[in-house]
Amino acid sequence: MIGGFLGAGKTTAVGKLAKSLSDQGLRVGLITNDQGKNLVDTSWLRSQGFETEEIPGGCFCCRFNSLVEATMTLTAQGRPDVIIAEPVGSCTDLVATVAYPFRQLHGKNFTVAPVSVLLDPVRALRAFGLEKGGSFSEKVLYIYHKQIEEADLVVISKCDLLGADRLEVLCAAIQAKFPKKEILAVSARDHTNLASWFARIASERQAAGKAMPVDYTVYADGEALLGWLNCTVRLAAKKGINPAALLARLAEEVQARLQARKAEVAHLKMSLHPAGGGLGELAVVNLVRNDHVPEISLRLGHPITDGELIINLRAEAPPDVLGTVVREGLEATTRVFPGLRATLDHLEHFRPGKPTPTHRLLTAN
Numbered sequence: 079m080i081g082g083f084l085g086a087g088k089t090t091a092v093g094k095l096a097k098s099l100s101d102q103g104l105r106v107g108l109i110t111n112d113q114g115k116n117l118v119d120t121s122w123l124r125s126q127g128f129e130t131e132e133i134p135g136g137c138f139c140c141r142f143n144s145l146v147e148a149t150m151t152l153t154a155q156g157r158p159d160v161i162i163a164e165p166v167g168s169c170t171d172l173v174a175t176v177a178y179p180f181r182q183l184h185g186k187n188f189t190v191a192p193v194s195v196l197l198d199p200v201r202a203l204r205a206f207g208l209e210k211g212g213s214f215s216e217k218v219l220y221i222y223h224k225q226i227e228e229a230d231l232v233v234i235s236k237c238d239l240l241g242a243d244r245l246e247v248l249c250a251a252i253q254a255k256f257p258k259k260e261i262l263a264v265s266a267r268d269h270t271n272l273a274s275w276f277a278r279i280a281s282e283r284q285a286a287g288k289a290m291p292v293d294y295t296v297y298a299d300g301e302a303l304l305g306w307l308n309c310t311v312r313l314a315a316k317k318g319i320n321p322a323a324l325l326a327r328l329a330e331e332v333q334a335r336l337q338a339r340k341a342e343v344a345h346l347k348m349s350l351h352p353a354g355g356g357l358g359e360l361a362v363v364n365l366v367r368n369d370h371v372p373e374i375s376l377r378l379g380h381p382i383t384d385g386e387l388i389i390n391l392r393a394e395a396p397p398d399v400l401g402t403v404v405r406e407g408l409e410a411t412t413r414v415f416p417g418l419r420a421t422l423d424h425l426e427h428f429r430p431g432k433p434t435p436t437h438r439l440l441t442a443n
């Protein structure tokens with residue numbers, strides 16, 4: 079499992095790890111997970127050519143049996159040597175509710191690797207109170223810190239964003255709060271330390287241990303403070319539109335409205351697929367902080383006139399506010415691109431329900 083908070087860089091790392099393993103001749107299966115359905119992550123990983131199963135409608139801990147089924151489906155389809163699973167970014171207690179039960183119930187067929195927890199360094203510096211800037215309320219930060227506490231490997235991702243000084247300050251703060259925790263600093267963007275991290279995950283098994291205590295009331299309250307929105311939109315334009323320009327503009331429109339309401343974004347991720355396009359044909363934009371510049375992480379080489387837009391937005395705000403922000407953002411964007419029509423196909427917005435794990439094992443051997 080490669081876990082970590084929303085926007086930490088999990089899917090990017092999963093893609094890189096899968097590529098690295100398949101370059102070594104290993105067969106790889108991937109599992110994505112979300113509270114809703116229609117995930118940008120799933121399309122993005124499939125577009126890279128990996129067998130990917132999606133578990134919608136709840137986290138791995140609450141849908142443990144679906145996780146087992148997904149591993150069985152992947153096994154039947156491609157007999158993977160390695161399965162990489164990306165849990166929902168607002169989840170914690172995965173060691174007790176997923177890793178330990180998996181070891182106990184399916185240890186004959188699978189070896190569980192050390193659980194990595196990724197941290198976006200800018201988000202982490204704020205979460206530890208080391209730098210100022212938009213952050214989340216206390217109960218959301220409870221989940222954030224619990225994720226780190228249960229990590230077998232704490233992986234500071236995107237280390238290309240920090241100089242050595244800030245990285246050192248962050249490592250010291252993590253060590254002070256979680257002594258003896260093993261910390262790695264990697265960058266998927268410039269490949270810093272990826273090989274040594276991947277070698278560890280691929281060769282080691284998770285050490286036996288004791289699960290951490292978790293206050294499920296605070297955890298549930300923290301998750302419920304986050305609003306969740308997934309929607310799909312049909313786009314039709316009279317003349318060709320540059321997909322990256324459209325995605326960037328829409329991300330900015332949504333961002334401005336979140337900022338106006340002081341609702342910190344955890345992750346806004348949107349993909350645009352041209353009508354009739356192949357699996358690998360999509361453009362993707364990401365926004366991981368309110369003061370971040372929306373990033374185009376995948377481009378399409380040509381203008382489009384028809385396409386499907388998928389929007390995944392997670393922010394600390396009531397779900398209906400997210401609905402308003404996205405609807406208004408879409409309207410504002412269509413005004414910028416004359417002749418563009420946007421039709422909402424499907425929209426769901428909600429707060430994640432109280433986590434009720436299928437299993438919870440406090441020790442493993």
Ligand SMILES: Nc1nc2c(ncn2[C@@H]2O[C@H](COP(=O)(O)OP(=O)(O)O)[C@@H](O)[C@H]2O)c(=O)[nH]1
Nearest residue numbers: 084085086087088089090236265266267364375
């Ligand atoms: N600068 C930088 N950005 C990264 C790196 N890895 C991921 N990102 C960006 O972080 C954002 C969130 O990444 P994603 O993998 O979707 O995060 P997830 O929500 O944890 O799955 C995207 O804009 C990525 O391009 C990295 O190594 N360096």
Ligand SMILES: [Mg+2]
Nearest residue numbers: 088089119164
């Ligand atoms: Mg992801």
